[in-house]
Amino acid sequence: MAHANYAVVESGTVTNMIVVDEDVGFEMDGADVVKATSDARIGGSWDGNVFSFVEPPVPEPSAEEVARAAKLASAKEKLAALGLDLEEISAAFGI
Numbered sequence: 001m002a003h004a005n006y007a008v009v010e011s012g013t014v015t016n017m018i019v020v021d022e023d024v025g026f027e028m029d030g031a032d033v034v035k036a037t038s039d040a041r042i043g044g045s046w047d048g049n050v051f052s053f054v055e056p057p058v059p060e061p062s063a064e065e066v067a068r069a070a071k072l073a074s075a076k077e078k079l080a081a082l083g084l085d086l087e088e089i090s091a092a093f094g095i
Contacts, residue, residue: 005036009046017042 008016009032017036027033034040037051044053061069072095079089089095 005040007034007036007040007044007046007051008032009034012045012047014040014042014044014046014051 002022003019004022006018006020007014008018008028010030015031017040018033020033032046034046034051039051039053040046041051041053044051075093076086076089076095079093080086084092
C-alpha cells in the first residue's frame with residue numbers, strides 16, 4: 001500500500017494535511033482533497049494548480065518583552081562585571 005500526503009482545501013485555503021492510502025483514495029464533502037507538494041502547508045493557498053504559502057510577519061515584541069530583555073541584559077552585564085563569564089552565568093542562573 002502506497003501512502004501519500006494530501007491537502008484538504010476549502011475555498012482555496014489549505015485547512016488540513018492528511019495521509020491517504022493512494023489505492024483507496026479519499027473524498028470529503030465541502031472540501032477538495034489534493035495531492036500535496038512540498039509547498040502545501042496549512043494556512044496556505046491552492047489556486048487549482050499550485051500551492052503557495054506566505055510566511056506571516058514576525059510580531060513586534062510587546063513592551064513587557066522589551067523591558068524583560070533589558071533587565072536580563074542588565075543583570076548579565078552586572079554579573080560579568082563581578083567576574084563571571086557567560087557560561088558561569090548561564091549555569092548558575094539559567095539565563
